[in-house]
Amino acid sequence: KAGVTQTPRYLIKTRGQQVTLSCSPISGHRSVSWYQQTPGQGLQFLFEYFSETQRNKGNFPGRFSGRQFSNSRSEMNVSTLELGDSALYLCASSSGRIAGGGNEQFFGPGTRLTVL
Amino acid sequence: AQSVAQPEDQVNVAEGNPLTVKCTYSVSGNPYLFWYVQYPNRGLQFLLKYITGDNLVKGSYGFEAEFNKSQTSFHLKKPSALVSDSALYFCAVREPHGGSQGNLIFGKGTKLSVKP
Numbered sequence: 001k002a003g004v005t006q007t008p009r010y011l012i013k014t015r016g017q018q019v020t021l022s023c024s025p026i027s028g029h030r031s032v033s034w035y036q037q038t039p040g041q042g043l044q045f046l047f048e049y050f051s052e053t054q055r056n057k058g059n060f061p062g063r064f065s066g067r068q069f070s071n072s073r074s075e076m077n078v079s080t081l082e083l084g085d086s087a088l089y090l091c092a093s094s095s096g097r098i099a100g101g102g103n104e105q106f107f108g109p110g111t112r113l114t115v116l
Numbered sequence: 117a118q119s120v121a122q123p124e125d126q127v128n129v130a131e132g133n134p135l136t137v138k139c140t141y142s143v144s145g146n147p148y149l150f151w152y153v154q155y156p157n158r159g160l161q162f163l164l165k166y167i168t169g170d171n172l173v174k175g176s177y178g179f180e181a182e183f184n185k186s187q188t189s190f191h192l193k194k195p196s197a198l199v200s201d202s203a204l205y206f207c208a209v210r211e212p213h214g215g216s217q218g219n220l221i222f223g224k225g226t227k228l229s230v231k232p
Binding site: 004033035042043044045048056058090092102104105106107108109110 | 148150152157158159160161162165167206208219220221222223224225
């Protein structure tokens, strides 16, 4: 099985622009989560989607949004970019059912976003 | 609120010696606990998890972890370290309430350095 793929791998934007990142989960996985990784804040949960519905959201401003398509692929969007949005954005997929939370997540390689 | 603490920013071990990477957690109820490893410029790789049952959990690459409920700890161990084990290790927790698969709370990470 192919792993989680993320595109693009690297991205350079300027302040005020917007960006869209894409994630394709492992085939058959319906849960997709996004995380932001920075040296200062570490790994922080952004949001989770399951069957095209946002099931959980972390403590990030409304500039951060996402969606999931019927084929489980997911996108996240950041509008009005700020310098502090520079980070590694990781996508993870899981095969878990709606009930329960014991399934491990499988992570993609991430998208490195640099905001100038 | 859930939290995870990894008290050591870095652990240095000689090859062939046993290693321990510490993790303590704070959650309400019984947690789901995970260890992930991150190599440079890569996403996170799942090592092992504790859901229920035997307190000693065995995982990938010879790693194991011991769940200690009274000490709220989930330390990662390996009997004999390899140079190739050098990486960044993350402990994560999720409260087992139905519905969400994705909102892992991560520790800050511990850099493991294994010297020949």
